[in-house]
Amino acid sequence: GAVVSQHPSWVICKSGTSVKIECRSLDFQATTMFWYRQFPKQSLMLMATSNEGSKATYEQGVEKDKFLINHASLTLSTLTVTSAHPEDSSFYICSARWVAGEKLFFGSGTQLSVL
């Protein structure tokens, strides 16, 4: 099946620093990628939709200046948490859509801990 690689799987950073999370589709072209955030024992919350070559569409309540999303190619999207604070600590997960498919494939997620 299709593979989506997300890196890093786990990161600890100091408050005020920036963290970049990568999401790669390894064996298919993904024109659209999605970024989610999940708090412990809660459902996934869609943060933004990333289309290759265009600006990301953010969900209501998500700060676009804090969560920078770049989708520069058909196989790579990045989420940068800028000036991270402890309240940004969470599990972030991406998913990617085949160009002509129905299924979404998910990365393995990134656990971010901000000290």
Next chain:
Amino acid sequence: AQKITQTQPGMFVQEKEAVTLDCTYDTSDQSYGLFWYKQPSSGEMIFLIYQGSYDEQNATEGRYSLNFQKARKSANLVISASQLGDSAMYFCAMRVPNNAGNMLTFGGGTRLMVKP
């Protein structure tokens, strides 16, 4: 707006028995897709099964089957012969075509615990 409801926050099932995880949805769209994902403690999301709104037969994938009742707007997941490795969070999700392209709306999830 689309909405997915999973009314069972947690469930126990005995190993080797079957279990049904409930999912109801609400949408005014005629064309939509329904998904079930499994999330083990590692956090990754594993695709289990898909049902299209126009599919006449219930989807099946190995031990997983989807009990699709369109008139009742329900899409329950049935896991047969439960295994200890089935213990995980299970999410029901719905996709409605929109400009964003296949955005998913997730339910709140059901935590399944399989007892030996």
